[in-house]
Amino acid sequence: MDCDLLSYQKECIVNVKNIMMKRVEDLEVRWSDTNRSYELVQWVQYEEGLMDIPNALDANEYCFVIAFFREGSEGCNIEFVGDRPFRYENRDRLWELMRYGQRICGVRFSRSRRMSLP
Numbered sequence: 001m002d003c004d005l006l007s008y009q010k011e012c013i014v015n016v017k018n019i020m021m022k023r024v025e026d027l028e029v030r031w032s033d034t035n036r037s038y039e040l041v042q043w044v045q046y047e048e049g050l051m052d053i054p055n056a057l058d059a060n061e062y063c064f065v066i067a068f069f070r071e072g073s074e075g076c077n078i079e080f081v082g083d084r085p086f087r088y089e090n091r092d093r094l095w096e097l098m099r100y101g102q103r104i105c106g107v108r109f110s111r112s113r114r115m116s117l118p
Contacts, residue, residue, distance in 0.1 A: 020104050024093055028063070029101040038069040038105050040097055042088065067098065069105035071112070076105035 021030040026043045041063040066088065068079045078098060088094050 022097065022100050024097060027066075027088075027093055027097045029069075029097050029104070035068060037071070038101050038108075039065050040067040040069070040101050041065050042084070066094075067101070069101045071105065071109050076102055076109050078102060 021028065023029075023043075028041050028043065029038055030041065031037075032039045043061045043063045045061050064084070065081050066084045067081060070077050070079050078101070085094060085098075
């Protein structure tokens with residue numbers, strides 16, 4: 001499915017440089033170069049006239065991290081940011097994206113382990 005990440009879409013899955021990202025309405029799993037991990041973020045729409053951000057790619061919304069998918073010695077772990085997952089209202093959507101993030105983090109973990117074998 002082709003999609004424009006700058007516009008609102010119900011569901012969007014893209015592959016950028018072999019890094020999978022998925023957005024379903026206001027939740028997105030994406031790779032973070034800064035954190036060197038996958039993260040689950042929630043997008044929030046600004047209210048009309050509330051924010052004016054010059055030169056922003058999309059000044060209609062902003063995001064914050066709900067959880068990180070971190071690689072450990074035995075696989076991937078989900079690390080919550082405070083109680084944010086418990087405040088999110090659509091549990092089915094949250095669960096879907098957490099499963100997706102865990103799955104793609106697990107694939108990355110498995111590949112990195114196979115590549116490091118002698």
